[in-house]
Amino acid sequence: MLDLEPHGPLPRQIYWRRRALALGIAALVIGIVVAVVAVVVMNSTSNEQPTANESAAPAAEAVPPPLPGENPEVKSPIQPPAQQAPPPTPTPTAAVVPPPILKEGDDCPDSTLAVKGITNQPQYVVGDQPKFTMVVTNIGLVACQRDVGAAVLAAYVYSLDNQRLWSNLDCAPSNETLIKTFQPGEQVTTEVTWTGMGSAPNCPLPRQPIGPGTYNLVVQLGNLRSATVPFILAQPAQAPPPAPADGAPHLPVPGPVG
Missing domain, CATH: 2.60.40.10 (Immunoglobulins)
Structure with missing residues (x-):
């Protein structure tokens, strides 16, 4: 039989406490190891399977950027296939009426x-x-x-x-x-x-x-x-003033001396 009773010079309670402490430390170490292994496994799984946002990113990047002057919010109308388009309606064209032939003696247009x-x-x-x-x-x-x-x-x-x-x-x-x-x-x-x-x-x-x-x-x-x-x-040109009758120029009248 396996003898689990402690033996030694110390009291038996001390040996039981030492065993309990060793078992607790061993359990803590095992828990830490298990947690580390779980984290490593989770990280490797997330790297292999991208999330929905990451998988949608390449599709968004595949859309070419709009050219200068284009409005990305305005959607181009979808053109139906050629076989589904209605046949073009013929446009009636007015006949070109030539000018009347003018005969000699007719009224002049x-x-x-x-x-x-x-x-x-x-x-x-x-x-x-x-x-x-x-x-x-x-x-x-x-x-x-x-x-x-x-x-x-x-x-x-x-x-x-x-x-x-x-x-x-x-x-x-x-x-x-x-x-x-x-x-x-x-x-x-x-x-x-x-x-x-x-x-x-x-x-x-x-x-x-x-x-x-x-x-x-x-x-x-x-x-x-x-x-x-x-x-x-x-505008008609201004006529020059008439010359004096005697032909002599008029001299200014002297003013009073004062």
Whole structure:
């Protein structure tokens, strides 16, 4: 039999206490060893199996960064496969209608005529009566006819801010018609005189004189308008003071001596 009773010169309680202390130390050492082994095993397991956040990180990194100017919050629409896309609807196209063939003697359309205005000089003085020439030219290739009478051919004066100041039809309206047959390149000229006074349709009174400045002449035939032609109205020059009747210069009168 195994003898577990302590033997020695000391009391028996001392030997039992020593055995209990040795057993406690041995149990503590075994517990520490077990804890260290458990920690090592857990660390090795966590290194072999990444967490959900770590496994999702590569997928997030696989998305390319947005280019400069792109908005990452705006999603591009998903394009359906080609076989699922509806067939394109044919767009109806309007047939191009060629211009009518102009025969000799037909009425001249606007596209075959050109109008322009001419001033008899580039600058006038307030009080002058400028003369304006209205020119209509057949720029087509076929002879045609057009009414160029005073009822439809007019001259206008505008300010530089496009304010209408005068027309030859305001105070001298006319019902005159003049059907003119134009040969290709042929011109018709009509001259009008402007008194320098302003006017409006139906010629309301009183009429005010136009002061100095720069103005534009425009000629119009129906809906066909010419380019603007600028001209100047200048202030009249100041006349020099009249000379004395006897021709002798006037001397200043001496003042009182004082």
